[in-house]
Amino acid sequence: MTNGTNRILDEFAKMVTDAAGAAQGVRREFETVFRSQAERLLNSMDLVQREDFEVVREMVIKAREENIALAARVAALEEKIAQMSADKPSSNT
Known part of the structure; x- marks a missing residue:
């Protein structure tokens, strides 16, 4: 059994x-x-795949930093031009 x-x-x-x-x-x-x-x-x-997103994100960060630097350079050049214009004697008188 x-x-x-x-x-x-x-x-x-x-x-x-x-x-x-x-x-x-x-x-x-x-x-x-x-x-x-x-x-x-x-x-x-x-x-969008994560890798592609990260690449574009880094590009945007770099572009933003470059934009800020260029804006500062433009402001400095505009100030320099304004000073040069103010220092220049007027030739109309």
């Missing part, structure tokens, strides 16, 4: 093991399909 019970338990264990393996296969397949659908959705949304 114990031999028959062991055989039934062995068969049951084998069936559970096979079911667990099949469940893992289904899970992997579901993850693959889900990932594929998510990528398709994100691509259709015309989103």
Whole structure:
């Protein structure tokens, strides 16, 4: 009797093991399909990749810094021109 019970338990264990393996296969397949659908959705949304965003962000920061420096240079040159104009004697008199 114990031999028959062991055989039934062995068969049951084998069936559970096979079911667990099949469940893992289904899970992997579901993850693959889900990932594929998510990528398709994100691509259709015309989103920017993080690397591209960071590159453009750095370009904007650099351009802003250059713009501030150029504005300071223009202001200094305008002041210098104004001083030169004020120092210049009027030739109309």
